[in-house]
Amino acid sequence: MKSFKTALLAGFACLALSGTAMAQSVTVYTAGPGSLIEKLAAGFKDESGIDVNVFQATTGKVMARLEAESSNPVADIVISASWKTATSFAKKDMLLDYTSANAKNVPDFLKGPGYVAQGISALAIAWNPKSGTPKPEDWTDLTKPEYRDLITMPDPAQSGSAYELVAALTAQPDLGWKLFEGLAENKMIVPGANAQALNPVLQGAKAVVFGAVDYIGLAQAAKGESIEVVFPKSGTVIAPRPMMILKTSAHQDDAKKFIDYVLSDAGQALVAKTQLMPARSDVKADRPLIADLKILEVDPKTDRKAVLDRFTKTFGLE
Amino acid sequence: MRLTSLKSRVFGNGGMIFAAVAPVLTLLVAFPLLFVVLQAIFPDIARGIFANPFSRFVETLFDKHLISWTLNTLMLGGSVVLVSALVAVPLGILRGLFRIPFAGLWDVVFLVPFTIPPYIAALGWIMALQPRGYLEQITGLNFGGFLFSFWGVVFVMTLNVFPVVYFAVSRMVASIGGRYLEAARVSGCPPMRSFWRITLPLTTPAIAASLLLVFAMAIEEFGTPAALAARSGFLVLVTGIEQRLSDYPIDLPGASLLSVILVLIAMAAFVLQNRIVSRRDFQTVSGKPGASRPAELGAWRIPVVMFFAVIGFLGAVMPILSVILTASTRTISGGLAADNFSTDNFTEIFANSGGAMEALGTSLSLGLGAALITGILGTMTAYVVVRQRTVSSRILDFLTLMPNTIPGVVVAVGLILAWNQPWLPITPYNTIGILVLAYCCLLLPYPVRYANAALRQVSVSLEDAARVAGAGGIKVFFRILMPLIFPSILAAMLLVFAVAARELVATILLAPIGTRTVALFIWRQFEQGSVGMGMAMSVMAIAITMTIPVAVAIWARKQGRLF
Numbered sequence: 001m002k003s004f005k006t007a008l009l010a011g012f013a014c015l016a017l018s019g020t021a022m023a024q025s026v027t028v029y030t031a032g033p034g035s036l037i038e039k040l041a042a043g044f045k046d047e048s049g050i051d052v053n054v055f056q057a058t059t060g061k062v063m064a065r066l067e068a069e070s071s072n073p074v075a076d077i078v079i080s081a082s083w084k085t086a087t088s089f090a091k092k093d094m095l096l097d098y099t100s101a102n103a104k105n106v107p108d109f110l111k112g113p114g115y116v117a118q119g120i121s122a123l124a125i126a127w128n129p130k131s132g133t134p135k136p137e138d139w140t141d142l143t144k145p146e147y148r149d150l151i152t153m154p155d156p157a158q159s160g161s162a163y164e165l166v167a168a169l170t171a172q173p174d175l176g177w178k179l180f181e182g183l184a185e186n187k188m189i190v191p192g193a194n195a196q197a198l199n200p201v202l203q204g205a206k207a208v209v210f211g212a213v214d215y216i217g218l219a220q221a222a223k224g225e226s227i228e229v230v231f232p233k234s235g236t237v238i239a240p241r242p243m244m245i246l247k248t249s250a251h252q253d254d255a256k257k258f259i260d261y262v263l264s265d266a267g268q269a270l271v272a273k274t275q276l277m278p279a280r281s282d283v284k285a286d287r288p289l290i291a292d293l294k295i296l297e298v299d300p301k302t303d304r305k306a307v308l309d310r311f312t313k314t315f316g317l318e
Numbered sequence: 319m320r321l322t323s324l325k326s327r328v329f330g331n332g333g334m335i336f337a338a339v340a341p342v343l344t345l346l347v348a349f350p351l352l353f354v355v356l357q358a359i360f361p362d363i364a365r366g367i368f369a370n371p372f373s374r375f376v377e378t379l380f381d382k383h384l385i386s387w388t389l390n391t392l393m394l395g396g397s398v399v400l401v402s403a404l405v406a407v408p409l410g411i412l413r414g415l416f417r418i419p420f421a422g423l424w425d426v427v428f429l430v431p432f433t434i435p436p437y438i439a440a441l442g443w444i445m446a447l448q449p450r451g452y453l454e455q456i457t458g459l460n461f462g463g464f465l466f467s468f469w470g471v472v473f474v475m476t477l478n479v480f481p482v483v484y485f486a487v488s489r490m491v492a493s494i495g496g497r498y499l500e501a502a503r504v505s506g507c508p509p510m511r512s513f514w515r516i517t518l519p520l521t522t523p524a525i526a527a528s529l530l531l532v533f534a535m536a537i538e539e540f541g542t543p544a545a546l547a548a549r550s551g552f553l554v555l556v557t558g559i560e561q562r563l564s565d566y567p568i569d570l571p572g573a574s575l576l577s578v579i580l581v582l583i584a585m586a587a588f589v590l591q592n593r594i595v596s597r598r599d600f601q602t603v604s605g606k607p608g609a610s611r612p613a614e615l616g617a618w619r620i621p622v623v624m625f626f627a628v629i630g631f632l633g634a635v636m637p638i639l640s641v642i643l644t645a646s647t648r649t650i651s652g653g654l655a656a657d658n659f660s661t662d663n664f665t666e667i668f669a670n671s672g673g674a675m676e677a678l679g680t681s682l683s684l685g686l687g688a689a690l691i692t693g694i695l696g697t698m699t700a701y702v703v704v705r706q707r708t709v710s711s712r713i714l715d716f717l718t719l720m721p722n723t724i725p726g727v728v729v730a731v732g733l734i735l736a737w738n739q740p741w742l743p744i745t746p747y748n749t750i751g752i753l754v755l756a757y758c759c760l761l762l763p764y765p766v767r768y769a770n771a772a773l774r775q776v777s778v779s780l781e782d783a784a785r786v787a788g789a790g791g792i793k794v795f796f797r798i799l800m801p802l803i804f805p806s807i808l809a810a811m812l813l814v815f816a817v818a819a820r821e822l823v824a825t826i827l828l829a830p831i832g833t834r835t836v837a838l839f840i841w842r843q844f845e846q847g848s849v850g851m852g853m854a855m856s857v858m859a860i861a862i863t864m865t866i867p868v869a870v871a872i873w874a875r876k877q878g879r880l881f
Contacts, residue, residue, distance in 0.1 A: 071366040085566045204653070
């Protein structure tokens with residue numbers, strides 16, 4: 001028992017010492033994809049010699065860790081997949097007001113005081129061409145009988161972008177809740193977060209994802225999966241991924257350099273390579289960009305809880 | 319009387335051990351869980367502010383889903399307990415009483431479900447049974463309707479957890495031995511009657527303790543019900559907790575409060591369990607010669623082996639087969655077509671062998687560390703609880719069960735809140751030490767329950783006899799008690815090892831920056847859409863993790879006993 005205790009104490013002591021030894025480094029908390037932050041960290045290290053410590057999880061887990069740590073913050077930079085995190089952090093005065101010189105070509109709606117987009121994803125229809133169904137062109141196509149029992153959708157209660165899609169589409173005067181009632185009629189299932197919605201479509205149990213995250217679908221198609229990403233004509237929502245430096249950061253200069261790097265030509269090229277839309281409008285990518293899409297806005301006054309309640313009710317998920 | 323006082327002088331009736339164990343458990347379990355409770359009450363505790371206590375209670379507790387979620391949680395927990403009992407109690411009793419062909423093999427096979435992360439097992443079953451899944455591609459049949467239903471969830475979860483009951487029961491029955499049955503037979507009692515009147519009642523502590531663990535695991539597991547039944551609208555309390563932590567805005571106070579409800583449910587189950595096992599005395603190991611040989615099965619050999627084989631096939635082979643198929647096909651949409659098979663995923667893992675091997679090394683050492691610490695600590699705790707039947711020891715007992723009833727993600731939040739306090743002089747947070755703490759906290763229940771059940775059988779008179787013969791407290795513990803309860807503890811430590819080597823939920827939140835574990839490696843592959851590569855890593859991780867139990871089984875066979 002005694003030796004166990006001493007071992008534990010000794011372990012703690014040397015671990016506590018090792019924590020203080022890092023000199024030139026920034027700590028980044030980021031939502032996926034993991035391969036992007038790994039490449040960005042490596043590129044940044046090559047250019048500046050500064051180490052990047054990465055914590056990568058889903059947006060929800062990143063926020064949970066940040067919040068639980070708030071009495072003694074660890075992160076310097078946060079990159080999330082939800083634009084709302086940035087606006088609400090800014091409102092709570094948690095962000096360092098910094099505008100990178102490289103943000104010049106980032107459109108105004110993709111930056112604010114203390115935050116700027118890293119890249120942007122959009123929601124789309126992901127369709128399996130081997131499913132024997134006709135290729136859908138628009139959201140409303142999926143209420144047709146050909147797709148009966150063959151549609152999945154990420155859960156808006158678990159995915160912020162899926163919620164925005166529901167909020168935006170139901171606010172369209174010509175659609176309203178009729179679209180989702182039609183989908184419920186067509187037995188659309190809501191099996192969980194984004195990955196759970198895509199998996200049945202890949203294997204062929206279902207044919208279409210309503211509201212798939214575009215870059216994941218595009219990356220799957222590039223890997224040879226039988227999947228096609230369709231951007232509906234009537235428009236869709238985008239999810240810009242904000243980067244921000246926390247005011248509590250002890251490495252603000254290095255953190256600024258990291259933001260500069262992500263917005264540099266090299267950084268934005270890495271973003272484009274993961275099939276995300278680059279934040280800078282002057283960087284090209286091998287996929288439809290913001291200018292090519294019709295973007296639907298979400299009224300910031302929308303009552304999130306009311307929308308989610310109506311959604312669960314429509315699909316009998318209570 | 320004289321003996322008792324002698325004993326209490328030497329060993330303080332467990333008092334010395336109590337004094338050693340209580341502070342460690344306080345630090346390991348009570349400290350982080352206290353912060354879960356504080357978080358439930360004070361919404362801003364993360365900022366060190368005690369303002370607006372209870373302000374989130376109304377919103378969370380009057381959520382209109384709360385009642386149906388709670389009822390669903392109870393129904394799921396109850397059903398998994400029932401089905402696990404129906405499957406694993408007979409298996410365990412057969413294993414303990416009879417000479418089963420390939421006995422060592424079955425022990426190893428039944429450990430496999432524990433090495434498969436639950437979300438991988440669920441995904442494996444989905445890919446096997448859903449429409450156009452592997453089964454349909456091979457046989458034209460699919461069982462999607464069954465899988466994506468309440469009973470589908472119970473089926474998959476039972477296969478994940480039944481080994482807890484199997485190992486507890488088989489070890490206990492073996493240590494009781496056939497001696498009492500022999501006595502019953504000699505006095506003319508028919509076999510079935512002696513089973514109902516002797517074997518089953520004497521096994522009660524093991525059954526009750528392991529079913530309590532199963533219940534706790536079933537009510538806190540998120541992945542399986544979410545993957546299989548959420549689509550049909552079957553939601554449980556953990557679903558609500560996960561929703562509160564899955565996207566912005568997150569709700570830590572709400573998630574903590576719902577966890578407290580889970581703890582209360584578990585507490586009721588704990589009280590029930592205690593009622594059952596403290597109603598009578600189960601001391602059967604009292605020093606009379608007990609080395610009985612397992613009985614022969616005779617004509618029942620074939621059906622019994624079939625029973626073991628079917629459960630082993632469903633629990634271990636089916637999900638792994640599905641995982642292997644996914645790992646060895648190039649694309650999921652390509653299915654089982656001949657030109658879609660490839661070793662690409664495995665090659666890529668070997669190409670990235672640095673990262674993958676590092677992750678395996680980290681996970682295996684974490685697993686071994688957690689197994690050793692929880693094994694020692696659990697045995698000592700159980701000793702205090704069984705021998706020193708006081709209120710404080712009861713509290714200690716329940717304390718060690720609590721972490722198992724709370725979703726790992728909430729325990730992780732509690733650990734961060736607790737160990738990232740600015741006033742702490744030193745902290746394991748942001749070092750690998752926090753993962754050791756987390757796994758010990760989450761997995762301590764296994765050794766505690768197992769050792770508790772085993773110790774209940776050992777008569778105090780054995781210890782007293784040893785002391786009269788002049789042995790000191792420590793010597794009695796290691797020379798008399800340990801050999802008697804070791805099979806149970808070893809089995810529990812193997813379970814801890816298997817779970818710790820693949821834990822994901824708490825690890826995601828707690829992993830220190832730059833640390834890779836197997837589960838994180840797999841999860842990141844999934845998250846990037848490389849399901850095949852994630853599955854390939856799972857296959858390797860399961861194979862490597864299993865080498866330890868296999869080695870233990872071989873060693874135990876040489877020693878001529880159960881591991």
